[in-house]
Amino acid sequence: xxxxxxxxxxxxxxxxxxxxxxxxxxxxxxxxxxxxxxxxxxxxxxxxxxxxxxxxxxxxxxxxxxxxxxxxxxxxxxxxxxxxxxxxxxxxxxxxxxxxxxxxxxxxxxxxxxxxxxxxxxxxxxxxxxxxxxxxxxxxxxxxxxxxxxxxxxxxxxxxxxxxxxxxxxxxxxxxxxxxxxxxxxxxxxxxxxxxxxxxxxxxxxxxxxxxxxxxxxxxxxxxxxxxxxxxxxxxxxxxxxxxxxxxxxxxxxxxxxxxxxxxxxxxxxxxxxxxxxxxxxxxxxxxxxxxxxxxxxxxxxxxxxxxxxxxxxxxxxxxxxxxxxxxxxxxxxxxxxxxxx
Amino acid sequence: xxxxxxxxxxxxxxxxxxxxxxxxxxxxxxxxxxxxxxxxxxxxxxxxxxxxxxxxxxxxxxxxxxxxxxxxxxxxxxxxxxxxxxxxxxxxxxxxxxxxxxxxxxxxxxxxxxxxxxxxxxxxxxxxxxxxxxxxxxxxxxxxxxxxxxxxxxxxxxxxxxxxxxxxxxxxxxxxxxxxxxxxxxxxxxxxxxxxxxxxxxxxxxxxxxxxxxxxxxxxxxxxxxxxxxxxxxxxxxxxxxxxxxxxxxxxxxxxxxxxxxxxxxxxxxxxxxxxxxxxxxxxxxxxxxxxxxxxxxxxxxxxxxxxxxxxxxxxxxxxxxxxxxxxxxxxxxxxxxxxxxxxxxxxxxxxxxxxxxxxxxxxxxxxxxxxxxxxxxxxxxxxxxxxxxxxxxxx
Numbered sequence: 001x002x003x004x005x006x007x008x009x010x011x012x013x014x015x016x017x018x019x020x021x022x023x024x025x026x027x028x029x030x031x032x033x034x035x036x037x038x039x040x041x042x043x044x045x046x047x048x049x050x051x052x053x054x055x056x057x058x059x060x061x062x063x064x065x066x067x068x069x070x071x072x073x074x075x076x077x078x079x080x081x082x083x084x085x086x087x088x089x090x091x092x093x094x095x096x097x098x099x100x101x102x103x104x105x106x107x108x109x110x111x112x113x114x115x116x117x118x119x120x121x122x123x124x125x126x127x128x129x130x131x132x133x134x135x136x137x138x139x140x141x142x143x144x145x146x147x148x149x150x151x152x153x154x155x156x157x158x159x160x161x162x163x164x165x166x167x168x169x170x171x172x173x174x175x176x177x178x179x180x181x182x183x184x185x186x187x188x189x190x191x192x193x194x195x196x197x198x199x200x201x202x203x204x205x206x207x208x209x210x211x212x213x214x215x216x217x218x219x220x221x222x223x224x225x226x227x228x229x230x231x232x233x234x235x236x237x238x239x240x241x242x243x244x245x246x247x248x249x250x251x252x253x254x255x256x257x258x259x260x261x262x263x264x265x266x267x268x269x270x271x272x273x274x275x276x277x278x279x280x281x282x283x284x285x286x287x288x289x290x291x292x293x294x295x296x297x298x299x300x301x302x303x304x305x306x307x308x309x310x311x312x313x314x315x316x317x318x319x320x321x322x323x324x325x326x327x328x329x330x331x332x333x334x335x336x337x338x339x340x341x342x
Numbered sequence: 343x344x345x346x347x348x349x350x351x352x353x354x355x356x357x358x359x360x361x362x363x364x365x366x367x368x369x370x371x372x373x374x375x376x377x378x379x380x381x382x383x384x385x386x387x388x389x390x391x392x393x394x395x396x397x398x399x400x401x402x403x404x405x406x407x408x409x410x411x412x413x414x415x416x417x418x419x420x421x422x423x424x425x426x427x428x429x430x431x432x433x434x435x436x437x438x439x440x441x442x443x444x445x446x447x448x449x450x451x452x453x454x455x456x457x458x459x460x461x462x463x464x465x466x467x468x469x470x471x472x473x474x475x476x477x478x479x480x481x482x483x484x485x486x487x488x489x490x491x492x493x494x495x496x497x498x499x500x501x502x503x504x505x506x507x508x509x510x511x512x513x514x515x516x517x518x519x520x521x522x523x524x525x526x527x528x529x530x531x532x533x534x535x536x537x538x539x540x541x542x543x544x545x546x547x548x549x550x551x552x553x554x555x556x557x558x559x560x561x562x563x564x565x566x567x568x569x570x571x572x573x574x575x576x577x578x579x580x581x582x583x584x585x586x587x588x589x590x591x592x593x594x595x596x597x598x599x600x601x602x603x604x605x606x607x608x609x610x611x612x613x614x615x616x617x618x619x620x621x622x623x624x625x626x627x628x629x630x631x632x633x634x635x636x637x638x639x640x641x642x643x644x645x646x647x648x649x650x651x652x653x654x655x656x657x658x659x660x661x662x663x664x665x666x667x668x669x670x671x672x673x674x675x676x677x678x679x680x681x682x683x684x685x686x687x688x689x690x691x692x693x694x695x696x697x698x699x700x701x702x703x704x705x706x707x708x709x710x711x712x713x714x715x716x717x718x719x720x721x722x723x724x725x726x727x728x729x730x731x732x733x734x735x736x737x738x
Contacts, residue, residue: 112700149595155696175413195595
């Protein structure tokens with residue numbers, strides 16, 4: 001059983017913290033990955049669009065593309081990734097203890113997580129917010145009509161906290177039904193155990209298409225929280241922190257300058273100094289990170305820019321069909337914005 | 343022990359490494375010191391590691407506000423309560439499902455175990471089928487079966503099954519009327535207590551009289567009548583000082599009354615039925631372990647059949663039954679942590695799940711959780727050992 005394995009992983013991780021020497025904390029993750037030949041990437045236990053194995057068993061999704069981008073930057077090979085499936089509860093322990101090098105698992109950036117867990121968030125891959133999925137039969141059009149509802153949610157997420165806050169702020173009552181995995185949460189919702197399924201709206205879109213009758217479920221218009229989702233690394237290894245951070249920034253910058261996986265080879269001859277710097281034609285911005293000069297070229301060539309990754313996994317080219325919304329670039333009216341490479 | 347010649351008895355005292363007892367003591371002390379040093383090293387190393395990685399440690403988080411809801415709580419709980427309180431809520435939920443599970447598993451297990459030995463072919467086969475089916479299907483699957491398969495078959499709150507419009511059963515659980523006690527109700531527990539004391543006195547008196555004169559009263563039936571009848575009589579005399587809070591459908595669901603959540607029902611059923619199949623086999627083997635000659639001897643004394651069981655077979659069978667029964671009880675308590683799979687808010691789900699994730703303090707939370715299961719199991723084990731010592735055959 002996967003769940004049992006996960007429990008062992010959690011215990012193992014705790015044991016690693018207990019037995020491992022303090023020296024591991026300051027270890028050089030880049031050297032470790034090079035030695036191993038793969039990037040170990042913590043992903044979800046199956047969330048379509050973000051990280052889920054496809055019908056050939058290959059991991060696909062926006063979060064997976066971050067792992068691939070890091071591998072492309074480090075090895076020049078986006079396939080040099082070992083994916084480790086983690087549930088919500090065990091994800092931070094797995095990262096803290098070094099089971100994974102980077103956690104890219106639709107994880108909300110919060111103050112507690114950033115400051116008390118010994119972790120650093122490297123950026124935001126997806127600006128999300130919590131919403132509600134209800135059955136059309138209920139005839140409900142607003143979250144304010146949910147007083148007394150039974151609500152299914154996944155254990156160990158910010159969702160649980162937002163839910164309690166929202167209902168308290170609105171003077172309403174609810175029964176939280178908390179499941180271990182998103183699969184079981186959907187199972188509970190489908191069995192009619194609860195009236196409402198709550199999660200980040202992007203996840204609701206993904207979970208909705210897993211329902212046996214997706215057309216009978218609607219997502220309510222209210223978004224009750226800010227959920228900036230991003231990759232996470234361990235504190236104390238700034239070199240690795242920089243690599244993961246700039247792998248994502250390279251994808252944003254590529255989209256901004258119109259570089260795609262198809263035209264990246266032509267763009268290498270571009271006169272635009274921004275493009276020349278990004279692709280390593282002018283100066284070597286990889287060197288300071290311990291990477292090759294063509295680190296960003298490899299990312300764009302093999303994974304694509306942010307817009308490509310978005311459309312392919314969660315946007316209009318995917319079954320999820322989530323609007324870009326806030327996740328458009330700043331130049332298109334969104335808030336995705338990367339510092340310049342210079 | 344062989345007697346060794348005391349060759350040194352007149353000479354000087356032997357050095358301590360030649361003295362077997364002192365040598366053994368030394369090695370034991372060394373071992374204890376090594377284990378203690380290892381533990382100290384691990385604790386110190388863990389703290390160093392956590393500090394080096396900037397991870398918050400300590401138990402201070404227990405007084406922080408939890409901020410999440412829990413669907414079933416035996417004590418007052420809201421999202422404004424502390425993490426310490428979530429621990430207690432989870433612990434009580436675990437204890438409740440374990441205690442009720444042990445009770446039900448024991449009753450079902452003894453019934454099925456005895457039925458398995460029934461001379462009635464059909465009953466014995468049915469009991470056998472029960473054991474073979476439930477003993478051989480993994481518990482987690484059985485929990486999923488009761489939760490997802492049975493839950494899906496239940497009606498929605500709007501077309502609940504109902505019993506006389508006071509009790510309702512639907513996909514959200516079992517809704518029962520809750521008694522609200524008015525003033526004057528205090529006499530009823532009092533009457534109950536009086537009846538119990540009277541029953542005990544009666545049974546002692548009855549036994550003494552039986553030993554002295556050979557005459558007996560049907561003390562069991564009289565006691566039952568007392569324990570049920572006296573409180574009922576008081577209830578009627580005081581004018582039934584109880585009103586019922588009947589659940590009614592409002593909005594999404596029933597409000598008021600007393601709710602048994604389906605997660606609890608599924609977990610409790612699965613744990614009881616699964617463990618009962620093992621207990622049934624233990625009971626059967628315990629009874630069969632008593633040589634048939636014992637029964638025949640008792641029958642030869644012309645003891646009635648129920649006394650043969652009560653005075654001869656069961657006391658001896660219990661000696662065989664209790665040690666493995668203890669293991670089954672411990673298994674049931676530990677298996678209750680599978681609750682987390684179906685969302686029953688037990689200790690593992692609430693504390694080692696949500697609380698762990700919200701605070702990120704894995705080591706503290708997991709240590710506390712493991713300590714709880716260890717403590718509960720040791721306490722149960724202690725009680726059962728005490729009970730075993732009581733029923734053990736006293737050899738003279």
